[in-house]
Amino acid sequence: MIKRLLIANRGEIARRIIRACRELGVETVAVYSDADAKSPHVAEADQAVHIGAAAARFSYLNIEAIIEAAHAGHADAVHPGYGFLSERAPFVRACESAGLIFVGPPASALEKMGSKTGARALMAGAKVPVVPGETPDDQSDEALKAAAERVGFPVLIKPAAGGGGIGMKAVRDAASFGEALAAARREANAAFGNDTLYVERLIEQPRHVEIQVFADSHGNTVHVFERECSAQRRHQKVVEESPCAALSPAVRQRMGVAAVAAARAVGYVNAGTCEFLLEGSGDSANFYFLEMNTRLQVEHPVTECVTGIDLVHVQLRVASGEPLPFTQGGLSQRGHAIECRIYAEDPSQGFIPQAGPILLYSEPQGPGIRVDSGVKSGTDVSVHYDPLLAKLIVHAPTREAARRRAITALGEYAILGIRTNIPFLLQILDHPQFVKAAIDTGFLDRESAALAAAIPTTIPTAVLAAVEAHRSGASARAAEAMDDQAIDPFTTLRGWRG
Amino acid sequence: MQPLGGGWYLVVDGDKQWRVAVAAEGDATWVFVDGQVARLAATGAGPARGRARSRGDGGVMAPMPATVVAINTSPGQPVQEGDTVIVLEAMKMEMPIKSPRAGIVKAVNCAKGDLVQPGVSLLEIE
Numbered sequence: 003m004i005k006r007l008l009i010a011n012r013g014e015i016a017r018r019i020i021r022a023c024r025e026l027g028v029e030t031v032a033v034y035s036d037a038d039a040k041s042p043h044v045a046e047a048d049q050a051v052h053i054g055a056a057a058a059r060f061s062y063l064n065i066e067a068i069i070e071a072a073h074a075g076h077a078d079a080v081h082p083g084y085g086f087l088s089e090r091a092p093f094v095r096a097c098e099s100a101g102l103i104f105v106g107p108p109a110s111a112l113e114k115m116g117s118k119t120g121a122r123a124l125m126a127g128a129k130v131p132v133v134p135g136e137t138p139d140d141q142s143d144e145a146l147k148a149a150a151e152r153v154g155f156p157v158l159i160k161p162a163a164g165g166g167g168i169g170m171k172a173v174r175d176a177a178s179f180g181e182a183l184a185a186a187r188r189e190a191n192a193a194f195g196n197d198t199l200y201v202e203r204l205i206e207q208p209r210h211v212e213i214q215v216f217a218d219s220h221g222n223t224v225h226v227f228e229r230e231c232s233a234q235r236r237h238q239k240v241v242e243e244s245p246c247a248a249l250s251p252a253v254r255q256r257m258g259v260a261a262v263a264a265a266r267a268v269g270y271v272n273a274g275t276c277e278f279l280l281e282g283s284g285d286s287a288n289f290y291f292l293e294m295n296t297r298l299q300v301e302h303p304v305t306e307c308v309t310g311i312d313l314v315h316v317q318l319r320v321a322s323g324e325p326l327p328f329t330q331g332g333l334s335q336r337g338h339a340i341e342c343r344i345y346a347e348d349p350s351q352g353f354i355p356q357a358g359p360i361l362l363y364s365e366p367q368g369p370g371i372r373v374d375s376g377v378k379s380g381t382d383v384s385v386h387y388d389p390l391l392a393k394l395i396v397h398a399p400t401r402e403a404a405r406r407r408a409i410t411a412l413g414e415y416a417i418l419g420i421r422t423n424i425p426f427l428l429q430i431l432d433h434p435q436f437v438k439a440a441i442d443t444g445f446l447d448r449e450s451a452a453l454a455a456a457i458p459t460t461i462p463t464a465v466l467a468a469v470e471a472h473r474s475g476a477s478a479r480a481a482e483a484m485d486d487q488a489i490d491p492f493t494t495l496r497g498w499r500g
Numbered sequence: 501m502q503p504l505g506g507g508w509y510l511v512v513d514g515d516k517q518w519r520v521a522v523a524a525e526g527d528a529t530w531v532f533v534d535g536q537v538a539r540l541a542a543t544g545a546g547p548a549r550g551r552a553r554s555r556g557d558g559g560v561m562a563p564m565p566a567t568v569v570a571i572n573t574s575p576g577q578p579v580q581e582g583d584t585v586i587v588l589e590a591m592k593m594e595m596p597i598k599s600p601r602a603g604i605v606k607a608v609n610c611a612k613g614d615l616v617q618p619g620v621s622l623l624e625i626e
Contacts, residue, residue: 185587188569189594354563355590361523361530362507385565385590418507418523418530418537428535458536465520465533467501468509469540472522473529 003322004028004079004103008072009047010093011083012062013376014392015298016043019081022314031075033068035061037384042376049075056386062086065093069100079103079321085388088297089116105321106272107296114268115294118162119200121268125291128267130260133279133290135202137162147179150201159183161190162198167237169193172204205290207442208279210234211246212295213261214305214313217270218320224330225258226305226313229275230439233430235353235446240423241430242301243340244308247401247439248283257289264294273317275299279443300343300393303372307339307397338401340408342431344375346389348421349454357385361419366411370397370404373415383420391422401439405431429453559621560597566590568614568622577605579625586610586622599625 006029009016016032020043023030032047037056044050051071054061061067063086072080080097082088082105094109106112115121119137126132135153138145150157150173159182161169169189171182183199191197214226230246231239249257261276277292302313316327346356363379375392377383383391394411398404409431412424430453435441446453502510504519511518521532529540566588573585579599586597603625610622 181584184570185594188587189589192569192589351563354595357564361525362521362532364506364508364521413535415535416521416532416537418521418532419525421537424535425537459538461531461533461536461538462513462516462518464513464516465511465518465531468511468520468522469529469531471501471503471509472507473524 003324004105004318006031006048006075006077006079007105007318008033008051008068008075008077008080008102009043009083010062010068010080010087011085012038012041012043012387013390014374015083015300015376017046017376018374019083019314020046022312022318025312026315026318028318031071031077033062033071035386037382037386041381042378051075056384058086058386065090065096068093069096069102072097072100072102077102079105079318081105081317082297084295084297084300089295091116103321105317107268107270107274111268111270112296115270115274115296116163118160118293119198121293122291124267125264128263130264130267130291131289133202133205133292135200137198137200141198143180143183146183146199146201147176150179151176153201153203156204156206157201158204159186159199159201161186161194161196162200163190163194163196167234169199170237205279205281207444208281209246209248209283209441210239210277210292210443211249211257211280211289212275212277212299213257214299214302215261215265215270215274215276216313216316216320216326217265217272217274218326219271219323220325222326222329223262223265223270224326224328224333225261226309226311226333227335228254228257229299229301229304231301232441232443233436233446234443235450238345239301239343240345240446241340241342241427241436242304243338243401243404244304245335245338246280248280248287250283250285250287252285253280253287253289260289260291264291268294270294270296272320273298273302273313300390301341303374303393303395304339304341307372307395308335308337309333310336337397337399338404339395339397340401340404342394342408342412342427343390343423344392344394344415344417344427345423346383346391346420347423349423349426349450349457350459351421353423353450353454355385355389356420356422357383358420359383360417362416363418364414364416365392366394366414368411370407371411372396391417402437405437425457426450426454429456560585560600560623560625561621562588562597562616562618563595564590564618566595566616568610568612568616569594571608571610571612571623573605573608573623575605575607579603579605588616597622601625 008031030047032050033053034044053067087093091109091113097104138149159171171186187197209232217223231242233241275295278289281288347353365373372395396407523530569589570587583599584596588595606624606626
């Protein structure tokens with residue numbers, strides 16, 4: 003078994019991995035940049051090593067600094083988390099040649115899946131359905147535009163390397179292709195150091211449904227069911243759940259088989275996720291392989307809730323050479339889980355990312371409530387990293403019970419000092435289409451302006467007594483301005499906990 | 501009204517009660533109740549949010565600390581309202597900055613690669 007693990011990440015995922023290690027008796031080494039010296043993940047590890055300046059390319063993306071930190075911390079293994087170096091083959095090779103176990107797939111599998119174009123060809127060979135599209139060898143503006151015209155508008159431009167929606171642009175017609183292409187190139191280059199792009203048919207109103215897979219080094223590969231991630235804003239997932247309401251048992255079974263075939267086709271080992279677009283619902287639904295994420299997903303906790311499996315525990319066991327502790331037949335889904343991503347962004351100002359100190363932080367607690375968080379009171383949210391602060395995950399016997407549990411928990415989740423999307427999440431969970439599970443990947447892009455506008459801008463007047471008490475000397479004058487708006491003298495919030 | 505500690509208060513009004521969290525930020529006060537957050541500005545402190553916006557006296561400003569990744573215009577060039585004049589990047593996301601109105605670019609006060617601060621004029625339009 004791994005003895006001492008370096009976690010090459012920060013925030014909530016670093017803390018979640020540290021917790022799993024504690025449970026398994028594995029020691030931990032955290033790494034941190036200048037901006038993270040006081041971050042919770044640093045304090046919770048057995049040792050913490052400084053790796054560089056705040057900008058990620060000098061720290062969390064700095065392979066040399068991380069390998070050096072692993073040696074300095076006497077680690078025998080490295081967990082990459084998600085994002086940063088998690089899907090970079092050179093990092094996996096650097097770990098291997100430094101004698102470190104990489105908790106993830108072999109570099110070869112990662113390379114095969116890391117190139118979306120290569121992966122498409124492999125998947126087609128493994129009889130896994132794919133979306134029509136192409137990557138021109140000639141990457142000039144003209145050649146890419148010609149490819150888009152052959153595939154047929156509307157199209158999606160995507161970086162050949164990478165994921166997380168970065169650099170992905172939907173283009174409806176030839177006229178707007180140029181500007182989208184330039185932006186996609188820049189974002190791809192900045193995020194992945196590789197600006198190769200591919201163009202594929204945009205499937206209208208699909209669901210994003212992904213299958214968790216797990217493989218060990220003894221030839222066992224299983225799927226661990228689906229996650230429904232259609233609630234995305236500008237390709238960033240916002241709310242995820244399991245099971246997916248649109249999957250019939252037959253389609254779930256076929257998708258699971260396809261995901262296992264995809265993993266086998268690249269010699270996959272450890273945890274991975276096959277993302278699919280789902281067209282339609284029930285037994286007649288079609289699905290298309292999108293890409294494989296060769297790492298732990300942000301939304302892995304919903305799978306853990308419904309299957310009872312700790313995916314990080316299994317990752318560490320598999321990386322240590324142990325066989326999977328379960329077989330396909332031994333896995334089942336129980337109840338319903340929903341994850342809400344808590345982002346530092348202001349829904350009332352076009353979702354602009356927020357930075358600054360968190361003055362007060364208080365998580366909800368109760369049966370079926372889990373919070374994976376990277377912050378606490380006093381944390382200074384930095385402009386340098388992803389705005390994901392935390393994840394609220396709820397588990398309940400039914401979808402409706404889970405939905406109401408999430409609403410109740412979010413209503414108790416206090417974060418002051420910076421704006422978050424919690425009021426927006428509450429609006430999503432109450433939207434009639436979300437209530438009916440009738441959503442597709444365009445749902446939030448269509449509805450987010452209306453949902454943001456529906457966020458109540460008033461608070462009960464009586465509550466101001468607390469403000470007065472808190473601010474000695476401050477009195478009712480504080481009520482004069484609240485967010486540029488006058489406070490209505492009413493005492494209940496509309497539609498609350500509806 | 502009863503302090504509960506750690507910035508939390510129990511506010512009672514007739515047959516209703518709320519658990520309220522409060523935090524001070526300079527002269528302003530943040531308040532949380534039932535999933536709702538408000539930021540109350542102190543009297544006479546001007547706008548409730550000190551955030552610069554990409555409109556105003558012919559200037560174009562960054563909404564937050566960000567890196568300039570593209571400048572699509574230069575001094576002397578005409579721009580239309582809604583044209584993307586500058587592209588900023590922060591927290592891995594690109595933010596197109598649109599011209600607040602039509603006019604001629606008078607000055608460009610930033611360069612590609614600059615880390616710019618909110619409230620500083622990036623571009624002047626006359």
